[in-house]
Amino acid sequence: MIDNETEVIANAKNDPEAFGRLYDEYYQPIFGFMYSRTHNAEVAKDLTSETFFQALKNIQKYKPQKGASFKSWLFSISVAQVGNYFRRRMKMFEVTTEEAPEIVAHEEFRPDIAYRMGEDAEELKTQIELVTKLMKQLNQKQQDILTLRFFSKLSVPEIALALRMKEGTVKSHIHRALKKLQSLMIEGQTKQETNQTFALTYEQHVTQN
Amino acid sequence: MNNTSLKIEELLKQVGDTDVPDDVMHRYRLRRSLLCSSYFDSTCERNEKKNRFIAYTAPLFAGTVLVVVFAVTGTSILDGSAVSDPKPTIDTSRFVSADHLSAITFVPAKTASYATAAEFIDTSYPPIPLSDSLRFVPMSPTVVYSVQ
Secondary structure, eight states, X not given: OOTTHHHHHHHHTTOHHHHHHHXXXXXXXXXXXXXXXXXXXXXXXXXXXXXXXXXXXXXXXXXXXXXXXXXXHHHHHHHHHHHHHHHHHHTSOOOOTTTXXXXXXXXXXXXXXXXXXXXXXXXXXHHHHHHHHHHTTSOHHHHHHHIIXXXXXXXXXXXXXXXXXXXXXXXXXXXXXXXXXXXXXXXXXXHXXXXXXXXXXXXXXXXXX | OHHHXXXXXXXXXXXXXSOOOOOHHHXXXXXXXXXXXXXXXXHHHHHHHHHHHHHHHHXXXXXXXXXXXXXXXXXXXXXTOTTOOOOOOOOGGGOOOHHHHHHOOOOOOOOOOOOOGGGGOOOSSOOOOTTTTOOOOOSSHHHXXXXX
């Protein structure tokens, strides 16, 4: 957070330099959120641009309140932009990553994380890929909340302000989303294991014949 | 169960920790387009106009007011009407209209004729002697007892 942020925000209404300071501070978190939600760098860039243009357009209306940070306000614009994007996309022809895997590179895997968690690198890679894939099966609100909480590292009160919800509602959404993700993970892992067993049996059968 | 959910949270955190691709060119272009946008031009222009208005109009207005005040005071002193007596107020309720005047009939005044004093003496009552009405009223009761 910037020192004397309230003053900077007040100046940002008229002074481009002050707005530039806010932009430098929040560009990366906003872009990170957009990228986590869309898994597409180009779309994330567009949505980030739109978010900052909307912020500039509406900064005159922003009034700093007790407990309501500029960060929450900015994230509320981002969430709205993501919602608009998914609504627009539903009307368009969609190419999934399964259909064209070369479009999105799998950059989620990091071997250092596997070392920290004390697990097999290969197993962790599979799990991360599975979580990322299963996240898309949650509803938009749950995806927004989990992304804000675990990827953008926002606190529960900050998420509540950004989404205009009560803190209790946010907590229950997180709880329900994690529970659903967990059950989907178990299902996914069982399917993977069955597939692996089937593949092994099939290979053995082929080699025997 | 709880352990699994913790594991999922940990997994999500790890996914969140992955490096997000950073496009420096996009960052720079967006910054430039934001800071050079017409929004700041319009606000700067608006502010400039506002400042110009305050800088020129306010003293001009104050000066005009001062001149008017001096002019009014000067003219009133020259006319001598600066310290004027209060105008007498007319109470219209005391006015008599012309209709009322026509309704009044004027009677010529009579001069009184003085009759003789004998006309005013009532002879129906007998004359009362003054000595009957005078009695001795003692001032102190002790005196009365002593007399008895």
